[in-house]
Amino acid sequence: MNTTYTLPILGWYEANARELPWREPGASPWGILVSEIMLQQTPVVRVLPVWREWLDRWPEPASLAAEPSGEAVRAWGRLGYPRRALRLHESARAIVERHGGQVPSSHDDLLALPGIGAYTAAAVASFAYGQRHAVLDTNVRRVLARLCSGEEYPPKAQTRAELRLAESLLPLDPPTAARWAVAVMELGALVCTARSPRCVDCPVIAQCAWQRAGRPAYAGPPRRGQTYTGTDRQCRGRLLAILRDAEGPVEKALLDVVWTDAVQRERALDALVSDGLVDPLDDGRYALPT
DSSP: OOHHHHHHHHHHHHHHOOOOGGGSTTOOHHHHHHHHHHTTTSOHHHHHHHHHHHHHHOSSHHHHHTSOHHHHHHHHTTSSOTHHHHHHHHHHHHHHHHHTTSOOOOHHHHHTSTTOOHHHHHHHHHHHHOOOOOOOOHHHHHHHHHHHHOOSSOOSSOOHHHHHHHHHTSOSSHHHHHHHHHHHHHHHHHTSOSSSOOGGGOTTGGGOHHHHTTOOOOOSSOOOOOOOTTSHHHHHHHHHHHHHHSSSOBOHHHHHTTOSOHHHHHHHHHHHHHTTSOEEOTTSOEEOOO
């Protein structure tokens, strides 16, 4: 363990961590798993109300698994990337079938759940069960790139070198390692942000390789921001909104009016059907999956 980094960051976290329900001592492994899926590419402020509604309705995997998958899509609301709702529903059913309704503590068992990747498995094992794993999300990768490698941004795709670096910084004590994982993540979310980092508030500014190098600008491939307006993703969102708000199947005409570009609209609808988010019915109407 490199205490040069870990002790200041852990101390900063104790004083500055946001109070979030999935971080409370009584948070269930299921609540933590749901939060990790919802927080992927979605800010905390949008996740909080949906997470609370979700846990009120489905406080454990079995309660979600008993519902049609379309109800998960409906409850997902406008969080975006609604395939995550389907993956959570599939995971809930797998947890019931394979693990008696309890979110597994084993990293390998978590990784074997539908739609659960390396990051989510490590995060749940760490945050729900206090285990020792390298948890590498976008925020953590950015902090380590600046702090240890002297680069403004990490590579676009995660590398083995990043994983080795993250593992080398893990405290040996598992609960402390789990605390370290969330502390670095929080530092990236609140201080070492992608744009306009608040370096003066950083607890390890004196040790930061990027600061010592004069904060050199990113020299890698162009970083293109995500667009939304006019995209197929926006079109899919509007189509899904009609289906979520409807009490039952809807006529095709109700979907046609939400997007003027017919070619793009049909492409987006086909993609929703292909992804399992929409069911085309024999009578020509459309519905959320059952």
